[in-house]
Amino acid sequence: MMGNDNYDVNQNGIKVLVNAYRRNNKRRDVILISGVSIMVGLTFIIFSFLYGKLNTDILKNIREDGIAVSSYLENGTKELEDIISKLPYVNKVGAETFAGKVYFNDQKIAACIVTDELTYETMIKPAYTDVNGSYPRNVNEIMLSRKTLRFLGIDNPKIGMEINLEFYWNRLSKEKLTGFQTFILSGYYTDYQNSLSNQSIAYISDSRCKEGNIELYPSRLLIDVNTKYAKGEQIEANLYQSIPLSNDGQYFVSGDTAQYRAMESIAGGFGSAIVFILLICFSMFIFVYNTLFISLNYDIRQYGLLEVIGVTGRQIKIIIYRQIIRIFITGCVLGGGIGGIAVYQFLPKLLNNMYLGNDINVRETSAFNTCFLR
Numbered sequence: 169m170m171g172n173d174n175y176d177v178n179q180n181g182i183k184v185l186v187n188a189y190r191r192n193n194k195r196r197d198v199i200l201i202s203g204v205s206i207m208v209g210l211t212f213i214i215f216s217f218l219y220g221k222l223n224t225d226i227l228k229n230i231r232e233d234g235i236a237v238s239s240y241l242e243n244g245t246k247e248l249e250d251i252i253s254k255l256p257y258v259n260k261v262g263a264e265t266f267a268g269k270v271y272f273n274d275q276k277i278a279a280c281i282v283t284d285e286l287t288y289e290t291m292i293k294p295a296y297t298d299v300n301g302s303y304p305r306n307v308n309e310i311m312l313s314r315k316t317l318r319f320l321g322i323d324n325p326k327i328g329m330e331i332n333l334e335f336y337w338n339r340l341s342k343e344k345l346t347g348f349q350t351f352i353l354s355g356y357y358t359d360y361q362n363s364l365s366n367q368s369i370a371y372i373s374d375s376r377c378k379e380g381n382i383e384l385y386p387s388r389l390l391i392d393v394n395t396k397y398a399k400g401e402q403i404e405a406n407l408y409q410s411i412p413l414s415n416d417g418q419y420f421v422s423g424d425t426a427q428y429r430a431m432e433s434i435a436g437g438f439g440s441a442i443v444f445i446l447l448i449c450f451s452m453f454i455f456v457y458n459t460l461f462i463s464l465n466y467d468i469r470q471y472g473l474l475e476v477i478g479v480t481g482r483q484i485k486i487i488i489y490r491q492i493i494r495i496f497i498t499g500c501v502l503g504g505g506i507g508g509i510a511v512y513q514f515l516p517k518l519l520n521n522m523y524l525g526n527d528i529n530v531r532e533t534s535a536f537n538t539c540f541l542r
Contacts, residue, residue, distance in 0.1 A: 197495060203455050204499025205506065210448055212507035220516070222430050229426035234361040234369075236294040237392045239403055239422035243415060244389035255410055257394045262287025265387040267377055270310075270370055271334040278316050278370035280335070282377050282384065291390050293357075301327045301355025304373040307345070309354040313368035317356060329353050337382060345380045386417075396427040 230236050241248065244263065253261040264283040269276055283292070288303045304311050310331070317325050331351045337343075359368050377384060393403055404422035413419070424432075 197491075200495045201499045201502065204496060205503035207449055208500050208503030209507035209510070212504060213510055214444065216507070216511040218434065220511075222434055225430035225433055226426045229429050230295045231297070231360040233423075233426065234295050234359060235390070236291050236426070237390050238400060238425045239391040239393060239407065239420065241389040241391065241407075241411075241418060241420050243386040243417045243419075246385050248411065248418075249389050252389060252391060252407075252411060257406065259392040259394055260286075260290065261392070262291050262390045263384065263387040264292075264390060265377070265382075265384050266338055267372060267382055268335055268337045271336070272320060274334075277319060277333075278312065278368055280310075280370045280372045282372050282374050284374065287390060288371070291392060296357040296359055298358040299355065300325075300357070301353070304354045304371055305375065306352070306354075306373060307376045307379050308350065308352050309373055310351040311355040311357070311371040312353065313357055313359045313370075315359065316368050316370065325353060325356050327353060327355065337380060339382065342380055342382060345376060391422075393425075396425050397431055398425065399428060400424040 241252070244252075246263075249261050249263060252258055262283060264281050264287065266279055267282045268280040270278050270280060285303045293299060298314065301311065310333075312325075312331075314325070317323075320331065322329075322331070329352075331353055332348065333351055334348050335351075336346045355371075361368070374384065376382075391407070395403065400423040403425075404420050407420045407422065411420075
């Protein structure tokens with residue numbers, strides 16, 4: 169019982185002393201909290217900028233490639249698709265087939281690809297912006313790029329509108345569903361490949377291929393790997409080692425992933441940023457340390473008086489630590505809050521203006537949302 173009374177008294181005494189020191193050192197605390205806030209805020213902003221820049225570069229690379237994967241197998245079969253999908257370093261495999269082509273006024277305007285909706289959504293759609301509508305499902309549906317639509321004289325496309333085109337299969341022996349016909353626009357998109365050409369990719373449904381007796385295999389097998397930051401040569405070597413190819417017309421192609429190229433381009437800037445952050449932290453540490461040192465020299469006399477009236481050394485340490493912890497936590501909260509507001513309000517616009525040319529909202533693709541990093 170006596171011990172509990174002494175414990176309560178000591179704790180109340182420490183609290184009283186801590187409050188007294190806080191009231192007497194308000195100016196010093198403001199200076200220290202400001203220093204910690206600046207250090208935390210700048211560090212948060214710099215790392216957020218680097219992270220956002222990395223994701224922005226990944227998006228740019230995907231858009232330039234026209235696809236979200238960098239590896240594929242040419243002339244792949246359904247059996248090989250199943251085998252590749254079971255490899256431990258492969259996320260998923262999708263098939264796309266160059267089924268035909270469409271003409272307008274005797275001029276080829278697009279190559280027609282057929283794939284499944286999952287492959288389109290996960291491997292192809294991330295490379296496009298302003299995607300409207302859906303992937304074609306019916307025999308007479310087609311999905312075109314805005315570039316192709318503009319070439320056709322359609323500046324304001326509408327989902328479901330009719331478009332007269334001339335269609336032919338890649339296999340000359342197939343004549344069903346070929347010639348002049350009316351397509352229904354199921355969707356349209358903006359792409360970023362072949363900017364000097366009027367031609368883009370058009371998408372047709374697998375229902376059309378079935379109706380025209382067109383086999384979907386052999387096809388190009390798109391391979392989404394787990395090792396996002398590996399070199400293309402390494403990925404290609406692993407694929408050749410894992411999958412023996414018997415057909416001479418089959419071969420793997422693997423370039424450096426969008427993630428690897430983005431990390432490679434930002435590596436120098438990342439190193440410089442780390443050095444800059446370390447300099448900021450060191451400067452803030454010297455600032456905080458000197459401020460505390462000067463302040464503590466003044467407080468030593470006060471601590472000496474506390475020892476005279478019976479305050480133990482352990483209790484004095486508790487008083488000092490509580491002051492430092494309070495300053496540090498307050499500075500971190502303020503710095504993190506200010507840095508978070510600055511990043512959320514200004515960083516997406518900054519990255520958009522600097523690297524994407526105002527084409528899309530970076531908030532959807534930078535540090536706030538990395539859904540496309542599959």
